[in-house]
Amino acid sequence: xxxxxxxxxxxxxxxxxxxxxxxxxxxxxxxxxxxxxxxxxxxxxxxxxxxxxxxxxxxxxxxxxxxxxxxxxxxxxxxxxxxxxxxxxxxxxxxxxxxxxxxxxxxxxxxxxxxxxxxxxxxxxxxxxxxxxxxxxxxxxxxx
Numbered sequence: 001x002x003x004x005x006x007x008x009x010x011x012x013x014x015x016x017x018x019x020x021x022x023x024x025x026x027x028x029x030x031x032x033x034x035x036x037x038x039x040x041x042x043x044x045x046x047x048x049x050x051x052x053x054x055x056x057x058x059x060x061x062x063x064x065x066x067x068x069x070x071x072x073x074x075x076x077x078x079x080x081x082x083x084x085x086x087x088x089x090x091x092x093x094x095x096x097x098x099x100x101x102x103x104x105x106x107x108x109x110x111x112x113x114x115x116x117x118x119x120x121x122x123x124x125x126x127x128x129x130x131x132x133x134x135x136x137x138x139x140x141x142x143x144x
Contacts, residue, residue, distance in 0.1 A: 068124075071105045073132050074112015076120070095119045101143050108140070 003009070011017040019025035028034055031042070039047045039054060047054050071079075080096045083089035083103075090097045100108060100122040108120060110128025118138040125140055133140050 068106035069104055070107045070109050071100065072109045072111040073114050073129050076100075076108065076118065077112065077114050077116055080116055080118060092119065095138060097121070099143075114138070 016022055080098055095117045097119045106123055108122045108125040108129045110126045110132055114132045114136040117136060118133060121141045121143050123143050130140055
């Protein structure tokens, strides 16, 4: 802005230059704050010169990975009793048959203790889960 049309030229002789109290229009609050505050507005020229990559997407983006819902054998042991009560599971030859794929689970993991004899239908399972189910007298049937 040219000096001849600046506000200060018209207001020479007035103490506050139209800003109210004598301390008004002086602090950092008038400049938009400290740090990187206002980089999109008042400090645009600084950003263009020194931080050209300030906005936009940067770096590698992971591809979408399909999430597999899992359940542990300990939780399945507790869940099997509830499923029998709700008629979501069946009993065959003294074993409870649980279809985990119908319940929305994709994998059976081996954490916990199994007491009941279970026949579990599941797309995938861990070696520990298989060992614990077999040890309790049950079996795992893999579904494709």
